[in-house]
Amino acid sequence: MNNPPPPQASSAPVRGAAVAAAVCLLLAGCSGSGGARLDADANAAGKAGSGRLKVALITHGGKGDDFWELVQKGARVAAAKDGIELTYANDSDPDGQAELVRDAIRDKVDGIAVTLAKPQAMKGPVAEAKAAGIPVVGLNSGIDAWRSAGLLQYFGQDEGVAGRAVGDKLDGLKAAHALCVIHERGNVALEARCAGVKKTFTGExxxxxVDGTDMAAVNASITARLRQDPSIDEVVTMGAQFALAAVESVKTAGNGARVATFDLDKDLVKAVRDGDVQFAVDQQPYLQGYLAVDSVWLYKTNGNLSGGGVAPVLTGPAFVTKTNVASVARFAAAGTR
Incomplete structure (x- = not known):
């Protein structure tokens, strides 16, 4: 029988394993038992000693809007990573959205992510959530109102900045008369976009x-205005589906106007690639949903505040044009851009 090695003989392997583990952590690239342990630690942190975290994502998004599907996809990926039980609810009516927030409070969720398309309507329910000890973060809409509304953090695009960038781009394209189409009256984000365009665009x-819930009416309204005023040479819309409707309106009206838009999806990517739409402004909705949900987990488990709780985390604007559309096409095809 072989005698067991003396105790000191195992010290070098142990030290070697420790060094390897340290290198693994630094490089964040090792797999195997070390990675499994890190995953286990992360899952344990996600449960925070009190069971799985429950987070509600509540938006003003309408039914069947691809934009909000992208927001949800990002949110679901973050929830799966963090071990969060995620629920999604939406209502384009501000009073209905406010009641959904109150439903989440009654359900005793651990955190809420909410849009502020109509900030005044959300102040009451957000205050009720805070009184119940529930952290609330914002995304997508309400960049100028999130702090006064009492939200902890905000993830989205500065719509005024984005609008001004579009105005500058229209000048570069030698446009003269822009028709800025708003599909939801009173939505602060959409209003800020067009106000930004007007501020920097030297043309008219x-x-x-228009009524964004009725695409046939949207198409008819844009077509009618183009026919009424042939000097309109640019149509700027606030969403991918409205841009595609505008492309058809331009063809019907026959006045040769060009189309540009805020936001994109896989169909809009194709339209940019084919030259039917000049450019799109990408605010990265997938990223908004992901960061909003992940921020609740970070706050609950480690007290982190993105932006220090005083500055928004910007996800846009980024221009997608015919020259760079290929770089986002594969992500759009996968349904994440």
Whole structure:
């Protein structure tokens, strides 16, 4: 029988394993038992000693809007990573959205992520959530109102900055008369976009309000205005589906106007690639949903505040044009851009 090695003989392997583990942690690239242990630690932190965290994502998004599908996809990926039980609810009516927040409070969720398309309507329910000890973060809409509304953090695009960038781009494209189409009257984000365009665009900026819940009516309204005023040479919309409707309106009206838009999806990516739409402003909705949900986990488990709780975390604007559309096409095809 072989005699067991003396105790000191195992010290070098142990030290070697410790060094390897340290290197693994520094490089964050090792797999195997070390990675499993890190995953276990992360899962334990996610449970925070009191069971799985429950987070509610509540938006003003309408039904069947691809934009909000992207927000949800990002939120679900973050929830799966963090071991969060995620619920999603939406109502385009501000009073209905406020009641959904109150439902989440009654359900005793651990955190809420909410949009502030109509900030005044959300102040009451947000205050009720705070009184119940529930942290609330914002995303997508309400960049100028999130702090006064009492939210901890905010993730989204500065719509005024984005609008001004579009105005500058229209100048570069030698446009003269822009029709800025707003599909939801009173939505602070959409209003800020068109106000930004008007501020920097040296040509004429005209607002057109349409009913975003009725695409046939949207198409008819844009077509009618283009026919009424042939000087309109640019149509700027606030969403991918409205841009595609505007492309059809331009064809029907036959006045040769170009189309540009805020936001994109896989169909809009194709339209940019084909030259039907000049450019899109990407605010990265997938990222907004992901960061909002992940921020609740970080706050609950480690007290982190993105932006220090005093500055928004910007997810846009980023321009997608024919020259760079190929770089985002594969992500759009996967349904994440």
């Amino acid at each position: 900026t005209e607002m057109l309000y």
